[in-house]
Amino acid sequence: MIVGLDNTSFEVNFAQFVNRRFCVAVGSGTSALYLALRALNVSRHCEVIVPAISWISTATAVLACGATPVYVDVLEDGNINPQAIKAAIGPRTAAVVGVNYFGQLAPWAEILEVCQSFSVPVIEDAAQSAGALLEGQRSGSFGDISTFSFNPMKVLAATGEAGAVLCDDEAIANRIRSLRYLGSSDMIESREPDLNHKVDLLQAKILDFQLELLPQKVDRRQQIAQRYRSMLETTPIDASARPLTSSSFFDFPIRTNHSHILVEYLSRQGIDARKRPSLTLTDQPALNPIGKREFPVAQAIARDTVCLPMFSSLRDEEIEAVGQHVVEFFKNVTK
Numbered sequence: 001m002i003v004g005l006d007n008t009s010f011e012v013n014f015a016q017f018v019n020r021r022f023c024v025a026v027g028s029g030t031s032a033l034y035l036a037l038r039a040l041n042v043s044r045h046c047e048v049i050v051p052a053i054s055w056i057s058t059a060t061a062v063l064a065c066g067a068t069p070v071y072v073d074v075l076e077d078g079n080i081n082p083q084a085i086k087a088a089i090g091p092r093t094a095a096v097v098g099v100n101y102f103g104q105l106a107p108w109a110e111i112l113e114v115c116q117s118f119s120v121p122v123i124e125d126a127a128q129s130a131g132a133l134l135e136g137q138r139s140g141s142f143g144d145i146s147t148f149s150f151n152p153m154k155v156l157a158a159t160g161e162a163g164a165v166l167c168d169d170e171a172i173a174n175r176i177r178s179l180r181y182l183g184s185s186d187m188i189e190s191r192e193p194d195l196n197h198k199v200d201l202l203q204a205k206i207l208d209f210q211l212e213l214l215p216q217k218v219d220r221r222q223q224i225a226q227r228y229r230s231m232l233e234t235t236p237i238d239a240s241a242r243p244l245t246s247s248s249f250f251d252f253p254i255r256t257n258h259s260h261i262l263v264e265y266l267s268r269q270g271i272d273a274r275k276r277p278s279l280t281l282t283d284q285p286a287l288n289p290i291g292k293r294e295f296p297v298a299q300a301i302a303r304d305t306v307c308l309p310m311f312s313s314l315r316d317e318e319i320e321a322v323g324q325h326v327v328e329f330f331k332n333v334t335k
């Protein structure tokens, strides 16, 4: 054991919050994904099924293990399509990574049904979804292994880099603890070489404090989302599909084929809306050198999505101003 690193108060409290047996805090969400894949023995000659749209890490973690990412298209909300997973599973599939994209929980019942029927393990990339709930079950409790990022942009945020891997299997948790620091669980002998993925203990302390504030931060984001949804009812935007609690609202994405001019218009009003994501993983040559390039839903999301400002510290008058400007924009654009 590395003195002081195992079973920190944050690890114990976060495992309890998510309702998992084990939490291993690590240096970043990217390290968390990589270590989860390593613990599933993902290596050269393996394929890992991942969504065509996500943050870059979802793909680079697979590539860093020497494995091949097999991209599949997503549903209209940006989450991996369970039927596309089914079609992509083959003899070399070593794992599937599902991402709770924009903070919205993926269709876990269907994903797990497909993967269990092929005995393929599932990693839940919950980097964006801390605090979200689906029928009483917390984000991070769905995959065989789940991973989080706590970088300062996240809903549960440290002041620097941090992440975590959670699971219920003691052998996997112990392996990740060992891989977290040079493949050595006693700081003497390295049993399987790896790099330094340790969490900064100061960040773990900060996260322990931030965890207490998480439910109220997520509540506030859900209130903001509710207000945006009702203000957007008079526009062509359909932003109200899923139950509020099933998202942490890391982002509040809306889709329009006027995305570029909407961002420019809002920027002129002093509103920091973002054209995000702007590229699918499959349209990045470094991440998809020779693979299939047609992923119509993911590509439409990358082309049409604008994320409205979403912070728990947004004031009511700021939320109203954003909503009114978006409504105004669509009045003008549809004239």
Ligand SMILES: Cc1ncc(COP(=O)(O)O)c(C=O)c1O
Pocket (backbone or CB within 6 Å): 028, 029, 030, 031, 033, 054, 055, 057, 058, 099, 125, 127, 128, 148, 149, 150, 151, 161, 162, 163
């Ligand atoms: C979906 C997703 N996966 C993984 C990561 C990687 O996390 P980190 O930046 O902590 O390495 C992020 C963070 O940006 C993310 O959004």
